[in-house]
Amino acid sequence: MRGSSQRERPRPAARVITFGAVVRHGGRWIPVIGLAALVDSLVVLALPFVFGRTVDAIVTGGDVGRWLLVAMGLIVVGIVSDLVDTFADAACVAGTTAWLRNRLIRQVLAIGPAAGRRFTTGDLVSRVSGNAVDAAQAGPSVVTVGAAALPPVGSLALLAYIDVWLAAAFLGGVSLVGLVLLAFTRRTAEAALAYQETQARIAGRLTESLSGIRTIAAAGTVGREEDRVLEPLPDLHDHGARAWRVLARSSAQSAVVGPIVLVAVLAAGGLQVVDGRITAGELFAASQYAVLGAGLGGLTGVFAEFARARAGVARAAEVFAVPPLRYGRMHLPPGPGRLEFCGVTVRGEESPLLDGVDLVVPGGVAVAVVGHSGAGKSVLAALAARLRDPDEGQVLLDGVPLHEVDHDSLRAAVGCAFERPELVGATTGDAIGLGLERDLVEAAAHATHAYEFVSRLPDGFDTPLHDAPMSGGERQRIGLARAWHAGRLLVLDDATSSLDTVTELQISRTLTSDEGRRTRLIVTHRAATAARADLVVWLEQGRVRAFGPHAQLSGDPAYREVFG
Structure with missing residues (x-):
């Protein structure tokens, strides 16, 4: 029966994210930051003019107090705008x-x-x-960079108001400063991205080491592991040093260009004062506007933040560029769990992991999947459980392509257990069946022989996971119990490899005598498990070499070699 699901699943996360999208998410805070930056820039532009008027008032005996009060008011407004900007930015x-x-x-x-x-x-x-923190700076950094352009533009306009020759001298110097900042931003973005990528390489290797810390300690390879984890450290140093060199070069260039702006404006202003075209106060104001232009070189920190934000967004965008696993809207019809692989191909980096597999697994049977390492057993299991999709072909469960099945319907029908299960949840009971009734949890634990050790824990099924130390075999039994609730297809990827012989035999008998109520796909390296299965899929180099009962296949010496 085909149809839509009864309740809408949350839509998968968007597959793309851009710098503009991150900026826009700042919402109401972006206008606040922009307004505060605008007010602050206007205050910065107004103060030199007011101080210039104050100087003229002192020289001519005018109302000095009035201009000083205006200056104090502007300073208070500037302080308030800075506080608002800091809060809104955070x-x-x-x-x-x-x-x-x-x-x-x-x-x-x-x-x-x-x-x-x-x-x-x-x-x-x-x-x-x-990287998310760096990317989140996108909105404020854009506003800050935009606001940084207002003082020099305003200074140019006010200098042109005072005298056109002052504006010309200012414009020539500020253009050089702008070129320095553009080059700095581009180079810093490249260095920041390389630095973040190298940091991630070190973090990845450290995570791997922490997950296998007992093995490393037992093997006595701590020193070699330290060298492996820290091997990218020289690259990290080089990228960091490169960023500092870019900063130092830009700062040095700004330090040279900045005074040129000031000297050019003062020289032009001095000549105008001598000619009587501008007043002493206007010369003072012009010098302050020249300082604003020269101070553009000090904005390297602002542009560095902008560059880091761009790099952070680029790193996040790489995650969003990977398409999520999408589900359909169909329910599974009634059926025994018949599993079909139709022309299935999965490509690896160098060669196919599965190559044109055509296979029909009857419903309700136990099927062992065997083959040498790299034959494609785990890939076949992942496709059956729809943990990944094939590059070509399709997988069907009771006649319905898996990618068209509704999420809830599929996950209720299919369960998976793995060689190294990761246990999630607050308690041992949660790890078996989060949200399920206790009787279902206990039934699954009994079926997989996990009940014996869980019942001996201090609080039984309510024991916090961090207070329940488990062996590899016990973790596998919990993993099996978690998958046991599957109603139609049970996929076990070497999920009994850490069990002792007696327990493995007990669970294997349970799996292979499941009264035909569901299909069991069992990846195994053990001949005894294959022998108890109804059918065996023999994989070799990504292809099905043979499919049939163990007794029939065991006459082939190559088949017997699969089990060592």
């Missing part, structure tokens, strides 16, 4: 960071296992934590 960055992290996490979860194939865990953590 609020904007905090809100945008939270929004961006939320979207990144949702996107990573929507991508599913494909995220692990594209990015390392440490790299993803680096993007969600550090």
Whole structure:
């Protein structure tokens, strides 16, 4: 029966994010920051004019007090605008960071296992934590960079109002400063992106080491592992040094160009004072406007923040560029769990992982999947569980393509257990069946022989996971119990490899004598498990070499070699 799902699933995260989208998310804070920056720039532009009038009043005996009061008022307004800008900037960055992290996490979860194939865990953590903060600076940095253009433009206009020759001298010097800042921004963005990428490489390697810390300690390879994790450190140093060199070069260039602006304006202004074309106060104001132009070189920090924001957005955009696993709107019709692979191909980096696989697994049977390492067993299992999609062909469950099945319907029908299960949830019971009734959780634990050790924990199924140390075999039993709720297809990817012989035999018997109520696809390296299965799929170099009962296949010496 085909139809739409009864309730709408949340839509997957957007597949693209841009610098402009991050800026726009600043919402109401961006105008506030812009207004505060505008007011501050106007105050900066007005003060030299007011001080110039004050100087003229002193020289001519005018009303000095009035101009001093105006100057004090402007200073108070400038202080208030700075406080508003600081608060709005912090609020904007905090809100945008939270929004961006939320979207990144949702996107990573929507991508599913494909995220692990594209990015390392440490790299993803680096993007969600550090790079998201850098990217969130996009809105304030754009406003700040835009506001930085107002003082020199206003200074040019006011200098032209005082005297056109002052404006000409100012314009020539400021143009050089602008070129310096443009070159600085471009080079800093490149260095910042390279630095962030290298940081992510180190974080990824450290995450790998922490997950295998006991193995490293037991093997006595701590020193070599330290060298491996820190191997990119010289690159990190080089990228950091490159950024500092860009900053130093730009600062030096600004330090040379800035005084040229001031000297040019003062020289032109001095000549105009001698000729009587401008007053002493106007010369003072002109010198302050020249200082504003010369001070553009001090904005390298502002442009560096802008460059880091661009690099952070670029890193986030790479995650959003990976298409998420999308689900359809169909329910599965009644059926025994018949599984079909139709012309399925999955490409690897160098060669196909599966190559044109055509296979029909009857419903309700136990099927063992065997083959040498690299034959494609885990890929076949991932396709059956729809943890990934094939590059060509399609996989059907009871006649319905898996990619067309509604999320809830598919996940209720299909369960997966893995060789190294990651247990999630607050308690041991949550790890087996978060949100399920306790009797269902206990039934799954009994079926997979996890009940024996869970019942001995201090609080049984309510024991916090961090207070429930488990062996590899016990973790596998919890993983099996979590998958046991599947109603139609149970996919086990070497999920009993860490069990002791007796427990493995007990669970294997349970799996292979499941009263035909669901299909079981069991990736295994053990001949005994294959022998108890109804059928065996023998994979070799991504193709199905044979499909049939174990007893029939075992006459082939090459088949027996698969089990060592």
